[in-house]
Amino acid sequence: MFGFRNKSIEKGEEPAEQKTGFFSRLKQGLKKTREGFTGRLDRLFLGKKEIDAELLDELEEILFTSDLGVEASKELIELIREGVERKNLDNPAQLKAALKEKIIEFLTIVEPEVREPKPGEPLVVMMIGVNGVGKTTTIGKVAALYKNEGKKVMLAAGDTFRAAAAEQLAIWGERVGADVIRQNEGADPSAVVYDAVSAAVGRQIDVLLIDTAGRLHTKVNLMEELSKIYRVADKKLPGAPHQIWLVLDATTGQNAISQAEIFHKILGLNGLILTKLDGTAKGGIVVGISRQLGIPIKYIGVGEKLDDLRPFNAKDFAEAIFSE
């Protein structure tokens, strides 16, 4: 994952490209996605002046292979078909504009009300997700973001199951300069969280990030363990955890929707973090999830560097996907 080969970060040097604006960096990170999705759209429209059945078929293929999912794809294609029938759409350029607009609409989510920590109390954020999506790495990156804002950050090693998970988090803690609260492997994660919340209050920490063990959303007992962690945190510090973020792997297919649904049902999610967008995965699941569940996307991971975690902005995201 994030590497020692990346010496510049260890020394705390900012990469040179820092000067370029956020928008272009986001675009750069999403280049692969764009090449995948719009690159193909462009080729599809090349030389076509009219929308015919063949073009709609090919459009369907593009939407499906971008992991947009059956439901979202169907809705988009239906929209285009209707537009064509009503003669609102009669050329590929309009079609593209209509698609973009609809996707932005799917991605634009009114932020639901969130619990705020009381003055003087730490903001407690819990990160959850299935195995291998990059929770621990993401916590490291989120910690760095808060650190840059001048916040005092603490990490809680709530993954007591995976071998050496606490060690991994401890290394991150050292890198970004955050205290790490941990116990032995196999310890009750709720106990770790109880300790961490007490310590965060005692040491006047601004942000406490809780790492949890990866778990498949279908495992009932492991999902109950999460509820317990939640209850324990809330008991120690009423209102905590204030935020629960689900970390999703961009290479995941339709299963991501099932993951989001079940985690949301059990804990109530406040945000999503989409990792690994720097590969060739199209990241289309975001559209499907936003459309279906209305959970805002907080951050996207577009690279392995410490600062490759970007705040998500629906408009910028769609803009970057669709820019020529």
Place this chain on the structure above:
Amino acid sequence: MFENLSDKLNLIFKKVRGHGRLNESNVQDALKEIRLALLEADVNYKVVKDLINNIRDRAIGKEVLDSLTPGQQVIKIVNQELTGLMGGARQELLLTGRTPFVIMLVGLQGSGKTTTCGKLALHLRKQGRNPFLVPADIYRPAAIDQLKKLGAQLNIPVYSSDKELGPVDICINALSQAGRYSSDVMIIDTAGRLHIDEVLMNELVTIKEKVRPTEILFVADAMTGQDAVNVAGEFNRILDFTGIILTKMEGDARGGAALSIKAVTGKPLKFIGVGEKLDALEPFYPDRMASRILGMGDVLSLIEKAQEEFDQKEALILEKKLRKKKFDLEDFKKQLSQIKKLGPLEQILGMIPGMGQIKQLKNLKPDERELVKVEAIISSMTLKERANYKIIDGSRRKRIALGSGTNVQDVNRLLKNFAEMKKMMERITSKGFANLPGLFG
């Protein structure tokens, strides 16, 4: 695993069977639905296209329309095509030639390589091999620690990699040390990497050239979407891997990746990971998996699992006791622990043909904790009580409930069920596994 796809296909098949005669148009309708079911299951778009075309060619041909049971014929064709897609016959690990054999695991970040290394080592040891593990992931923090801890849990040696050396030299050095562990198989855990990361992909090529692995296994997450084929295709182009391991199959992943990767790379699926425990690695059988997807169960795997886990001697003793009508609570407890060894109840049920279609069973999520409760209750009984449950009166029940952290009703229920079961068992004097289903009730 595959439940979603399996449910959908079964619904479609039911409709197909309902048609007394099939004509081109209702076959087309069914194919449309099968296509959507496969797409929803993350099977790659192009793979679906080919598959549907193949099924269509055969289903609309004479083979089906002239048959007396056209619905069955269509299902048979789908089954055959799915099996073909997943690779036909089971392919074993290739361990021939000079020892030590080298097995190298590669894949994206977070696909489960490190855990799978541990599982594979355990699997090989069960087969009489002497594996050792080589951590070559110097990038992810604490990855080496993770493998070392897994090795310690399994009591399998782990090479002490020196991070400073870099992955290539680590592997070369490890290979020269194989003799020290008197090992015949060396398993390399490589760092996760993106298929488009040229530098890191080249590193794998160098390792491959230097240590000449007999198996390069591509580890993929069963939940991967349409991108699976791009990733697998690229890894295969660069490394020419020899097989695939699909992880995290125990969730509700629709498993489309399983169907697609093989089709795109032409390489066989060799194992699937079905749990977080280190023994949760199963050999992959394409035909059995196809019948599981089609809801036809997988009795063969169940029997093999039972043979592997059941203690034959214990079973014999039990059988004798049953015949002599001396089956008591102590035996019951032993039998429970044997069943538990088979793995999660839900998985076992999934392997029994037809279980998927029974509605009542769908909602019956077997509760593992119920088993734990039963065990706790029996453990809180005296030996005398276990041998003769009839002596357990009210005050004994109270004591047992207290001791096991349950309540008297739980104890009552257990005793009632046990009495009924005993009666039933005494009626059926058949042997062995025939008695097992009674325990699930």
